[in-house]
Amino acid sequence: MSSNATIVKAVNKELGKFTVNRYEPHIPYGTIMKFLEDQGFKPLDADEVPFILCGKDGRVTVEFVLDSQPNHLYYLHMTWHRMDSGNYEAVAYFDSTSKKRAMQDR
Numbered sequence: 001m002s003s004n005a006t007i008v009k010a011v012n013k014e015l016g017k018f019t020v021n022r023y024e025p026h027i028p029y030g031t032i033m034k035f036l037e038d039q040g041f042k043p044l045d046a047d048e049v050p051f052i053l054c055g056k057d058g059r060v061t062v063e064f065v066l067d068s069q070p071n072h073l074y075y076l077h078m079t080w081h082r083m084d085s086g087n088y089e090a091v092a093y094f095d096s097t098s099k100k101r102a103m104q105d106r
Contacts (some may be wrong), residue, residue, distance in 0.1 A: 004072055004096045011039065011074075011094040027053045027061075027080045031091055041066050041074060056082045059067040072096045 014035060018028045033049065043049045053060065057080065064074040078092040088098035 004069060007069070008074070008094050008096055011036070015092045015094060017062070019090045019092050023083065023085070023089055025087055027088050027090055028092075029053050029078065031077065032078070033062075036064065036076065041080070044073065053080065069096075072098055073097075 015032065018032055018035070024030075041064040049062060057075070059079040061078075062076045063075065066072070066074060074094060074096045076092060076094055078090060080088050080090040082088050083101055
């Protein structure tokens with residue numbers, strides 16, 4: 001079993017491949033979500049996940065669980081900006097916290 005820090009670091013390294021120095025005609029949300037699901041992450045609230053990201057600027061945070069780490073919650077944080085060219089610049093990062101702490105913060 002990997003530590004949470006190791007998991008988060010590995011995921012963030014992969015997220016960089018979808019966003020760092022990339023300017024695309026679409027926001028890479030679907031690609032990122034598929035990657036996370038392929039790694040075993042499940043959205044905490046599946047009803048919140050299928051939505052359309054739009055607008056010149058925006059941000060979203062999605063909570064995930066991982067069966068092998070039942071005491072932690074994971075978060076995808078993503079922001080985007082549509083440039084004058086019409087392409088999007090997106091930034092995405094992943095982090096985690098214990099479920100106990102997350103519940104205390106709510």
